[in-house]
Amino acid sequence: MTIVFIDTVTIDNAKTQIYENLSIGGRVFIELMLRRARQLGQMTHLLSMDFAFKNAITTSDHETILSVLENLKIRINSHLVMLISLEHTVLASTMHLNNVNDTMQQVPEALSEALTEAENHGEASAIVTMDGKTYQIIIVPLLAPDPIDWLCTGFVIDDALLSELKNFILADISIINTSRKESQPVIASTLTKQDSQTLLQTISKVDIKKVKTLEVNYGGDKYVTAITTLHNANGYSIITALQRSLNDVLKPFYRLRRALYVFFALTLLLSILASLRIARTVTKPVSTLVEGVREIAKGIYTHRVEIRHRDEIGELAEAFNSMSIGLEEKELVADLLGKVVSAPIAHELLKKQVELGGEEREVTILFSDIRNFTTISENLTPKETLRLLNMYITEMSAIIEKYGGVIDKYIGDAIMALYGAPIGNPDDTDRALNSALDMVEALSSLNKEIEQMGFLPLDIGIGINTDIVLAGNMGSKSRLNYTVIGDGVNVASRLETLTKNEEFKAKIIVSSATLIKSIADYLIRPLGSVVVKGKTEKITIYALDGRK
Amino acid sequence: MRNCIKKNNYFMIFTEITISFFFFIVVLVSNCYGANLKALVTDTEGKPVEFAVVTATPTSFTVKESKHQVTVIIDQVDKEFIDYVTPIQVGTTVSFPNNDKIRHHIYSFSPAKTFEIPLYPPGVKAENKVLFDKPGVVVIGCNIHDWMKAYIYVLETPYFARSDSQGKMTINNLPDGQYDVAIWHPNQDPKSPGQTMKVSVVNNKDGDVKFTVHLTHQWSSRRAPVLGGVGLYH
Structure with missing residues (x-):
């Protein structure tokens, strides 16, 4: 944008400057031609005053006169000398050296006009084309001491002359005859033939009396042209076209512009490189960090960012990695904790400041145990026992956790689970009951697998009780367990033991305390009241056979 | 007194001629x-x-040739001829003394009398007589002083x-x-x-x-240069 603007302004400015230069050049050229005419006039005058010359002229001997003119021509280094009578007939001319008969005839029209001018002003100068050549002519009277004849000297205007003047004016010069009749309108030019024809065509299209400046295109190069009138005659004008190439004048500017383009390109390249570098050093690491943060947010603590910078971003990346290492470690702890303790407990432990001591809560306690596991395991290797046990516990634990139960501990083949601690739900009793029913159900399908493996099927008993117990972290400061303590726990354990009683034919035995709290309907069977060890009052127990 | 009269239209000329006949x-x-x-x-x-x-040429009688040797003087003073115009009868001798401080070189290319008196010093001794034996206008000039000009009008009538x-x-x-x-x-x-x-x-x-x-302008050399150096003739 800026470059285009500068371009326009500079080119306009260059044109104006050229026009100014050319108009000065035009004035200089006219002045040069005038001075030349004056100088030639003085020379011609000087020669015309030569007594011997006058003497020779008055001999009326044509051959002598011709030779005298020829001599005069050489003396002043002119191209033409003519002796013209006061009646405008050519008495002798160096143009007709070899053809004497051509003389004594009326002068050419163009010359006649100049003669009239000389008659009125004592002398005259004009630009006249004769025999295909254009002369700047000077006419002075031959005084003896009255005018006896006119002496005319001519100096050819040709390409060579203009080439000489071109060095002085520093512009291409063309001299053109505007007469339509002229067969060779271009009198002389420093241009090539082709270019001068182009100039002629351009000029012929405009009104030369009004237009003083124009542009001519020579094969892509624009020439600023200034027109000056050199000579005005009857019916035609001789004009001078001074021209300068716009490209020549603009060369330094074009060089500057090229330099500007290069500079611009370099700057652009540098800024791209700088942007890339910034992207690499700032943007990319930042987006890597953002990506890392997202990964961390998703819980992928193993994520690390790889940014090796020695700047603030590098420090940030290091901090981020330290953070994710910390998070991973914590996650590992939490994970391990989750495996060692139940997930909710682990969560509770991690969430709160771990303290010894507990709180009284209403908790539903579920105890499950495999019947005759001792007998079963006797026929198995310890490895097989462990495998069987792990299969069983994995299945059962999953069900308990599904219902939000918290596995308090495994005691051999027995599982103790809590509903209501550390977090309570309104339907904790239902969750416990449903867990028990699902466990029994799940076992029958598990047994098929176990039998396929060649083991004896398992049978379980489950006891469920609800009571207010003390829940909390128990043990020492360095090693503690989250558990519940209270009679209710013993009752639940006792109820599980009661399932072994053949009379009850019950796999799940539930205390009335639990049933009262439950909301859903179940298939239950009252089993009467039992006295539980360590408890004075009887408790009513029920067999849980299924859902209604 | 050489009045400059440029072109006149023919009507004017005609009128003048008519008036002149009075x-x-x-x-x-x-x-x-x-x-x-x-x-x-x-x-x-x-x-x-x-x-x-003004000449009066008799048509009713013939003029007798003068038996007297007549000599007329055209002097040169201060780089000018005196007189400017001298009418003489054929057969008159004109003497060209040089009463100037410098030398002069008198010439004429006129057909009526072509002559040349090459550079000669001032002094009464040099009389430099020229006999004018043919009628006509003789313009005399000085070769070394371009502006010097005089006319001798040689006439048949006395x-x-x-x-x-x-x-x-x-x-x-x-x-x-x-x-x-x-x-x-x-x-x-x-x-x-x-x-x-x-x-x-x-x-x-x-x-x-x-x-x-009807006077017209006759171009001749300037005696003194003009300011600006333009114009060699006047």
């Missing part, structure tokens, strides 16, 4: 030496013209006079007879030559003629 043929008091013919010459603007020559600064002249001692009275001036326009009048002198009576001449 002349008188007067026959008056008897005079033993003959009649006096007064002439007044003016230009087209009515201004008196100096250096005009009856002539040159106008003074008032444009007046008198031709004396005209015998009775018929004359062609003509006018000549060095700057006369060749395109409108002066009229010739028929004049009769009877009983020695004086007469008057009036002439109007």
Whole structure:
């Protein structure tokens, strides 16, 4: 944008400057031609005053006169000398050296006009084309001491002359005859033939009396042209076209512009490189960090960012990695904790400041145990026992956790689970009951697998009780367990033991305390009241056979 | 007094010619030496013209050749010829003394008399006489002083006079007879030559003629350079 603007302004400015230069050049050229005419006039005058010359002229001997003119021509280094009578007939001319008969005839029209001018002003100068050549002519009277004849000297205007003047004016010069009749309108030019024809065509299209400046295109190069009138005659004008190439004048500017383009390109390249570098050093690491943060947010603590910078971003990346290492470690702890303790407990432990001591809560306690596991395991290797046990516990634990139960501990083949601690739900009793029913159900399908493996099927008993117990972290400061303590726990354990009683034919035995709290309907069977060890009052127990 | 008159239109010329024909043929008091013919010459603007020559050529009798050796002087003073115009009769000798402080080189290329007196010093001894034996206008110049110019009007008739600064002249001692009275001036326009009048002198009576001449500009060299150096001729 800026470059285009500068371009326009500079080119306009260059044109104006050229026009100014050319108009000065035009004035200089006219002045040069005038001075030349004056100088030639003085020379011609000087020669015309030569007594011997006058003497020779008055001999009326044509051959002598011709030779005298020829001599005069050489003396002043002119191209033409003519002796013209006061009646405008050519008495002798160096143009007709070899053809004497051509003389004594009326002068050419163009010359006649100049003669009239000389008659009125004592002398005259004009630009006249004769025999295909254009002369700047000077006419002075031959005084003896009255005018006896006119002496005319001519100096050819040709390409060579203009080439000489071109060095002085520093512009291409063309001299053109505007007469339509002229067969060779271009009198002389420093241009090539082709270019001068182009100039002629351009000029012929405009009104030369009004237009003083124009542009001519020579094969892509624009020439600023200034027109000056050199000579005005009857019916035609001789004009001078001074021209300068716009490209020549603009060369330094074009060089500057090229330099500007290069500079611009370099700057652009540098800024791209700088942007890339910034992207690499700032943007990319930042987006890597953002990506890392997202990964961390998703819980992928193993994520690390790889940014090796020695700047603030590098420090940030290091901090981020330290953070994710910390998070991973914590996650590992939490994970391990989750495996060692139940997930909710682990969560509770991690969430709160771990303290010894507990709180009284209403908790539903579920105890499950495999019947005759001792007998079963006797026929198995310890490895097989462990495998069987792990299969069983994995299945059962999953069900308990599904219902939000918290596995308090495994005691051999027995599982103790809590509903209501550390977090309570309104339907904790239902969750416990449903867990028990699902466990029994799940076992029958598990047994098929176990039998396929060649083991004896398992049978379980489950006891469920609800009571207010003390829940909390128990043990020492360095090693503690989250558990519940209270009679209710013993009752639940006792109820599980009661399932072994053949009379009850019950796999799940539930205390009335639990049933009262439950909301859903179940298939239950009252089993009467039992006295539980360590408890004075009887408790009513029920067999849980299924859902209604 | 060389008035510059440029082109005149032909109507004007015609009018002037008509006016010029008002002349008188007067026959008056008897005079033993003959009649006096007064002439007044003016230009087209009515201004008196100096250096005009009026000639009376008898048509009714032949002029006898003068037996006297007549010598006329054209002097050179301060790089000018004196006089500017000198009418003489054929057979007159003109003496060209040099009363200047410097030398002069007199010449003429006129067909009536071509001569050259090469550079000669001042002094009365050098009389440098030239005999003019053919009628016609002889323009004389000086080879080393371009502006110097004088006219010698060589005539067959002995009856002539040159106008003074008032444009007046008198031709004396005209015998009775018929004359062609003509006018000549060095700057006369060749395109409108002066009229010739028929004049009769009877009983020695004086007469008057009036002439109007059409003067034109005659280019010659400038004596002093002009400021700015433009124009070599005037």
